[in-house]
Amino acid sequence: MPIRLHESLTRTPRELKPAQPDGVFRFYNCGPTVYAPAHIGNFRSFVVNDVIRRLLDLEFPGKVKHVRNLTDVDDKTIKRAQDEQRPLADVTKQWTDKFHADCAALNCLPPHVEPTATGHIREQVDMIDVLMKKGNAYRAADGSVYFKVSSFDDYGKLSRVKERELQAGTALSHKSQAADADEKEDVSDFALWKAHKTEDGANSWDSPWGRGRPGWHIECSAMSKKHLGETIDLHTGGVDLLFPHHENEIAQSQCCNGATFAHHWYHSEHLLVDGRKMSKSLGNLYTLDDLKAKGFSPMALRYALLASHPRKQQNFTLDSLHAAESALKTLRAFRAALGTQSGDAVLEPILAALRDDLNTPGALGALFTLVNRGPAGVDAAAFDRVMFALGLDLNAAAPKAEIPSDIADRAKQRWEAKLGKDWAKADALRKDLAARGWSMLDRKDGYTLEPVKR
């Protein structure tokens, strides 16, 4: 059964398969801007893409090339560096490292290539140069270079937004018009190269049009071309990237290369908090560290993120993390019961749900239907394959809390009381522990302390 995935251009599911004769599947996923810790809304997108990557690995073993960029030069990274009076590279290194650590904790496979914008200035300049020569771009008086949207007939095909409509109506568009009106020929035009400004500090590069830095969109076009070629099989990102980012990428790449940029576009939906989009600008965000501080494991977050369909908005709650933690516990126990046994129970519905437009909640449903039937007949290796596809690492540590010494002491006393069959004292201590937020789980040979579930 092939992998079918919703395609944003046609809005219909389509099979994923390599288009080129070498059989390599070319996959580009828009990565983070490294100027601050990524929030869990960002990670929804990366976790979803990780499942795509894993399905592709299973489908086309050894023939997947996965590229995910790091945006390490833009307004935000530069501002952060200037504010902190540090070199740009220092700042982006710090947040790149943090991003990698969080991805690892969430069990996301690293992409095969992780190019940076600053590492591909020449490639970007070269592309802009071609666009200038072909008449798709123009240099403004200040040395900035803009893409001329009117030169590309297909502009707006992905987002189905015509340039005229962008100008119509709202106060918002007036605002953006005012911001750039002095340099652009048309409000819809977007920057390919931004002329150096004083607030950019030392962060500028030479170009045929003067010192400056690349616009945001061109990096993906250039890096995708360099590492995957002119035409790729799949390009993904969050819905917010659909317009203008991906629309602009298509315009640049296709005008420059004269070839289809991407066969397949896929966009995952947003994570909401309190019914609103989680975003850095709204400030309603959680980072992975925030959740870890509340005692949740990264794997629980991964599970919770997979519990909703990737193309539906998901309203994130701490409650979903409790549910995830419990579900993972069940899965760990089930896996342990499997040992190394082989069997012929049918696990296919789980993977089939994933291959059917990434129906992760459907897959989890099918998984628990299986789990509820018990471990008999379930093949351990097949089960592990399913866990691989979902990226659920059942060996990852369950959340552990520091046990205060007074709690440990009380627990020890209770255990001794229990061994002495002093039930009244044992029960009193259990109650006392509970009041202090700890539950004591007895085993035959000892006990475990856990924070009380709430």
Add this chain to the structure above:
RNA sequence: GGCGCGGUAGCCAAGUGGUAAGGCCGAGCUCUGCAAAAGCUCUAUCGGCGGUUCGAUUCCGCCCCGCGCCUCCA
């Protein structure tokens, strides 16, 4: 204003033209000094109103409500 998405049990969440997976929580029972774990059982007619149909939660229309994009953004 333009483009788009969604409204399914207490919470989360799949799905289907023929009376609705799964997770969490909760309740009851079994087991067990107690608690936990484990096992069993129980909990919805799918936003509203019309239409099509033998039959709609699933298709169509209208309405109500929520959200996203159109500006940096996963």
